[in-house]
Amino acid sequence: MREIDAQDITSAVKRLCIEANCFLPQDIQNRICESCEKEKWPLAKNILDVIKENYEVSLEKTVPICQDTGMACVFIDIGQDVHVKGNIEDAINEGVRQGYTEGFLRKSVVKDPLDRVNTKDNTPAMIYYNIVPGDTLDITVAPKGFGSENMSQIKMLKPSDGLQGVKDFIIKCVEDAGPNPCPPIVVGVGIGGTFDKAAFLAKKALLRSTDERNANPFYAQLEQEMLDKINSLGIGPQGVGGLTTALCVNIETLPTHIAGLPIAVNINCHVTRHKHASL
Numbered sequence: 444m445r446e447i448d449a450q451d452i453t454s455a456v457k458r459l460c461i462e463a464n465c466f467l468p469q470d471i472q473n474r475i476c477e478s479c480e481k482e483k484w485p486l487a488k489n490i491l492d493v494i495k496e497n498y499e500v501s502l503e504k505t506v507p508i509c510q511d512t513g514m515a516c517v518f519i520d521i522g523q524d525v526h527v528k529g530n531i532e533d534a535i536n537e538g539v540r541q542g543y544t545e546g547f548l549r550k551s552v553v554k555d556p557l558d559r560v561n562t563k564d565n566t567p568a569m570i571y572y573n574i575v576p577g578d579t580l581d582i583t584v585a586p587k588g589f590g591s592e593n594m595s596q597i598k599m600l601k602p603s604d605g606l607q608g609v610k611d612f613i614i615k616c617v618e619d620a621g622p623n624p625c626p627p628i629v630v631g632v633g634i635g636g637t638f639d640k641a642a643f644l645a646k647k648a649l650l651r652s653t654d655e656r657n658a659n660p661f662y663a664q665l666e667q668e669m670l671d672k673i674n675s676l677g678i679g680p681q682g683v684g685g686l687t688t689a690l691c692v693n694i695e696t697l698p699t700h701i702a703g704l705p706i707a708v709n710i711n712c713h714v715t716r717h718k719h720a721s722l
Contacts, residue, residue: 470652478627478687517535539564631648647695
């Protein structure tokens with residue numbers, strides 16, 4: 444049994460909160476550059492140039508890429524041979540508290556969804572635990588801005604809706620979102636499981652590199668088909684028209700019940716932030 448001190452978790456989460464908000468993943472940078480090179484609409488190309496300049500400045504000066512520094516979504520893969528010395532949930536939230544305070548990141552979390560009183564330290568984090576083999580603890584911090592989160596949808600399709608129903612729902616979600624999620628977007632899709640699991644899959648899909656396609660060739664092809672159809676909608680960067688509405692579509696699946704076909708679409712803006720550390 445390997446022991447990990449809760450303070451080490453706090454330190455890692457603190458660092459990841461700051462880095463995730465200031466340093467755009469390289470794969471997203473690459474997709475934006477590729478989109479800029481192929482864009483023919485001058486206004487759309489100008490916006491992509493500004494997006495590039497923005498993440499370059501954030502990298503150089505270690506300042507947030509976006510004013511919405513998000514709700515801290517923290518994904519924990521904990522080895523079954525790991526023992527955490529201390530309270531892991533308290534350690535994660537303390538890391539968020541320190542990261543958002545010391546990193547001068549906007550605090551956007553309210554304690555209650557109806558009374559709307561700000562917690563003033565961006566806690567609590569939304570934490571997702573997964574028990575895995577081994578003796579390591581992997582942490583991924585993914586700040587989620589709500590301009591895009593608010594555009595996400597879930598639907599319990601009927602099995603008879605089939606593949607076409609899945610395709611239609613994905614396109615509908617992007618059309619409904621329009622310019623609101625600050626395109627170009629990354630589209631996470633979860634298919635299967637239960638109501639809650641489909642939503643989790645859609646959010647987890649946003650963590651996958653845009654360089655990596657689904658391991659199942661059928662779903663890899665579906666990802667490309669959906670990306671092509673989304674980009675043919677003409678919404679474009681920031682909704683001004685153009686060739687690039689989405690940078691990527693990532694689909695994750697789970698087995699489901701014979702009577703159901705759950706599907707969730709979790710949309711993220713071009714600032715698809717996430718940073719990872721292993722302890």
